[in-house]
């Protein structure tokens with residue numbers, strides 16, 4: 064068994080990220096301005112978001128179509144991305160999917176025009192962190208941004224990779240190599256496995272999985288988790304019906320054992 068985390072030596076102390084949050088338009092020495100990428104083609108929307116976010120103390124970078132959005136995300140490495148769904152050249156679904164496929168775990172808040180699209184945004188397992196339905200108030204967007212960034216800041220150091228039995232997990236690439244065969248993991252399968260392994264030998268409740276993997280209060284029933292667990296077992300277990308590693312803890316949830 065081997066586990067590794069990036070730069071574990073410089074892991075921030077609990078609470079250290081509190082200083083990163085922007086104090087509205089007062090940028091003191093030593094505070095870090097968080098950078099937000101806005102991917103949106105409507106000029107009024109871009110201007111409104113840019114002005115308000117800058118007023119709140121964020122650095123703002125803009126991309127006006129989907130292809131530019133991916134390029135700017137990779138070049139600027141923003142702390143958060145506000146991503147419109149309807150974009151020229153490449154829509155928000157594809158941008159989100161591609162960024163996640165490239166291993167970018169930057170929080171993404173989707174802007175959707177219709178509430179019907181919400182199901183798709185969350186249901187397609189795109190890996191978006193939250194969404195706001197147009198028309199929205201800037202106050203609402205700011206609240207979502209702060210909540211998502213707070214969650215990101217409180218995230219513990221993430222595991223990058225882990226080996227067990229005949230399985231090598233690469234969490235950054237979201238895949239496992241099992242007996243020499245490469246098997247892709249969905250975003251949620253990857254994050255469920257990462258959380259279970261980070262808490263090896265300890266039961267992780269379904270509610271905690273919902274909180275930490277989906278991180279969204281209104282997101283699905285615990286049944287959804289069970290379905291993802293079934294798929295995950297098919298990918299990592301020798302005998303998915305009698306799992307040896309992703310084990311059910313009755314009445315609680317799941318735990319990982321080597």
Ligand code: CA
Pocket residue numbers: 103104105147148149150
């Ligand atoms: Ca648009």
